[in-house]
Amino acid sequence: MNITEKILARASGRSNVAPDDVIFVNVDKIMLHDVSGPGVIKVFDKLANQGIDTSKLHDASKVWVAEDHFVPTAEKISAENIVKLSEFTKKYGIKKHFKYGLGQYGICHTLSHEEALVSPGEVYVGGDSHTNTTGALGAFACGLGHTDIAYVLLNGEIWFKVPETLYFKLNGKLPEHVMAKDFILKIIGDIGTDGGSYNTMQFGGSGIDQMSIESRLTLTNMTTEAGAKNGIIEADKKTIDYLEQRGATDLHEIKSDDDAEYSKIFEYEASEIEPIVAKPFSPENITSVREVSSIELDKAYIGSCTGAKYEDLLAAAKILKGRKVKIRTEVLPAAISIYKKAIQNGLLQIFIDAGAMVGPPTCGACCGAHMGVLAKDEICISTTNRNFPGRMGHVDSQTYLASPLVAAASAVTGKITDPRDLN
Amino acid sequence: MEKFKKIISVITPFDKANVDTDQIVPKQFLKLIQKVGFGKYLFYNWRFESDGSPKKDFILNQSNYSNSKILVTNENFGCGSSREHAVWALKDYGFSVIIAPSFADIFYSNCFKNGVLPIEISRNIVERIFADITELEIDLENQTITGNNIQEHFDIQSDKKRRLLEGLDDIALTMQSKNAIDVFEKNSNTPSIFN
Structure with missing residues (x-):
């Protein structure tokens, strides 16, 4: 079995x-x-x-x-x-x-x-x-x-x-x-x-x-x-x-049995996998980040159970350290224990120095509930897990799903950005 | 739950795949927990303009479908969030049957808790319904869909069928056997997975 x-x-x-x-x-x-x-x-x-x-x-x-x-x-x-x-x-x-x-x-x-x-x-x-x-x-x-x-x-x-x-x-x-x-x-x-x-x-x-x-x-x-x-x-x-x-x-x-x-x-093959985003309006609508690098963004959202664990915040902080964000950027650690660790290790300082805001743990705008929901026609890059129409706010807003590295790199340039292409 | 009876109704053809539960009931209504009254929020963002007036071209706003009890749609209906509100809204609006080539798992299961019959049939038949059919008869007892030039059998698990026909939800059904369950549990040995 x-x-x-x-x-x-x-x-x-x-x-x-x-x-x-x-x-x-x-x-x-x-x-x-x-x-x-x-x-x-x-x-x-x-x-x-x-x-x-x-x-x-x-x-x-x-x-x-x-x-x-x-x-x-x-x-x-x-x-x-x-x-x-x-x-x-x-x-x-x-x-x-x-x-x-x-x-x-x-x-x-x-x-x-x-x-x-x-x-x-x-x-x-x-x-x-x-x-x-x-x-x-x-x-x-x-x-x-x-x-x-x-x-x-x-x-x-x-x-x-x-x-x-x-x-x-x-x-x-x-x-x-x-x-x-x-x-x-x-x-x-x-x-x-x-x-x-x-x-x-x-x-x-x-x-x-x-x-x-x-x-x-x-x-x-x-x-x-x-x-x-x-x-x-x-x-x-x-x-x-x-x-x-x-x-x-x-x-x-x-473990599974040997004859499972x-x-x-x-x-x-891990070496063949590239940074990827899912375009609106479905998680299956994927493309390589470089394919859509001309898309201008209004917002970056680093939050949710998928994308705001400690390791996710650390990845974002690696990119944001010593850099400034060009678009509104929200960071919402997924639990208080993660929030605390991020304070202790200086991550929150990095986010705030970069110009991002840090909010409380919450599902927040991932499910369009509150804490930064999107307006009509706004385009967001997000570390969350769904990008159905209206998921994060207005039904005519758009969400690109991405890794914390891609979301942070995109926050810095204001466009969808492969972390490898960041200066 | 009411007993599920034979239904003859105009169908609402809604040719869309991967309709997720965020579209069926948008998040702003999740805070409400009364099971009745959700119908007015069904497909809210597709159905209404931002000022609350109906969008004329949306199918539910067209008068020929206003009494429809059968929604015919496409693959993977009900995907996304597990919110049971999605079924509450469909039921409250008036839909008792949803026909699609496939359903998302949690949504499919939630239907039976609320007296809604989800019918899974081939894409081919769904396409024929979209093309030719305005009215269908749904006979759960005999597991048939009947309409103009169409008579199809559909599959359904027998216990699910029985519960809908008898109007029993599974909690009520099981709780009727609580004594037997307690006895069984006392006598059952659960082996360890780690042996």
Whole structure:
């Protein structure tokens, strides 16, 4: 069995599973945030009206809650939702509620790894489509709708159809100017936004072995953009060390069996991958950065679960050090722990000296919520993961998806810029 | 949930691929959590001008489709964000059936929680519907789509079909068996993955 099948077999109490088996699995971790949480509360209310007992959760210790989309509260409705969320966690005894303005908080997917909330081999579901992110830790991680999350909260389990697995093999180390973001955009360009529909996207090969955990998280994050059920990477020593540094204990490496089966294998040579952007209005609409280097920009946005981990900020800072930005540039670290590390290591000073602004952790303008949404006809280069029409603001605004290196280089010139072409 | 009955309705032909849930319900409405009333936000940015007046050329604003219960669209419908609001909006607007060559996974699953039938059929048949059909009969019991010169069978998982026909959402259904589940869990042995 491959790693996904092994996890699902264990969690369903079977010795073996194969693609297309429909199984009930015990869920190890469940996440809600300030958009899915209020939705789940609504489902609970409806169930209670039908006479179903919603007075306690199956296991509140498995549940954690993030405040990320509309925080710091954008206006009064989102403020009310945060109050509801707090009432909910109090009522059900959910201890892990990361509240903005009260110590560590940040984007839900970032917290999953920064706080070591999910361990290799676990089944983790979240009320957000980018829950796939956490699969980089060697877990089965996928997003669900509100009703399904409500169901898991009450029952501790859910059914899945065991997905087929597409295996993406990266040979060799990515060149210095190329990031995991370029690689995943390349893959989405190749297979399309439905190329991974109800499949697992697993990443491996020497390029992945050499890759940092944070880079791996960028790959699994955007498996969602290819429609994948989950993205996953085998947990190795690097994974264990990363999570132990963040307080996790009793961790195990987990690998696919030697005779694991994959429905399709895609092979990439790292040395051949170039800086890439996805043009409006789809993550599959890719081109090399140099192809579109004449495009003038209004804004650069360095944020989100995909593009504002510490390593992403470090990449941007390397470019911005001693340079000035030519267009409005926003940097929003994805969690307070990352924000703090960026202060300690002088990154914030670099950003501010360059003329950029630094904001609080939030999904912010990535989902068009607040904190720098785009006006009509504005063109933005962004380290985020979606560029659908209106995603970051006005329906006639445009977003180019790029790596933090490309976004920072473009901020300096005001045009889409390959980091290799920066003076 | 209401029981799903045979539907005869004018179709709304919406020939677009990769319609994502940001287009079905834009982000500014995600803060609202009442399940009813989302219909007015359906396809908001495509449907309305910035001053709130309807865009005349958008299909939902054309009077021949105003009572349509069947949306016919193209590949990968419902991709992107997992927001269940997207299904709430389609349902509240009046759509009970969505026909497409393929659906995004989370969206497909969310449909069944809200009494909406997503029908996956070949691109070829979808094209024929776009070309020739104004009205369809959807018979879930017999899994057929019938219209002028068209009679097609569609596949659906049997338990999903039953739940729609009986108007049961899966939480309600499962909670009816809570005692049996508790007994099973007490007796089940979950092996370790690390052996």
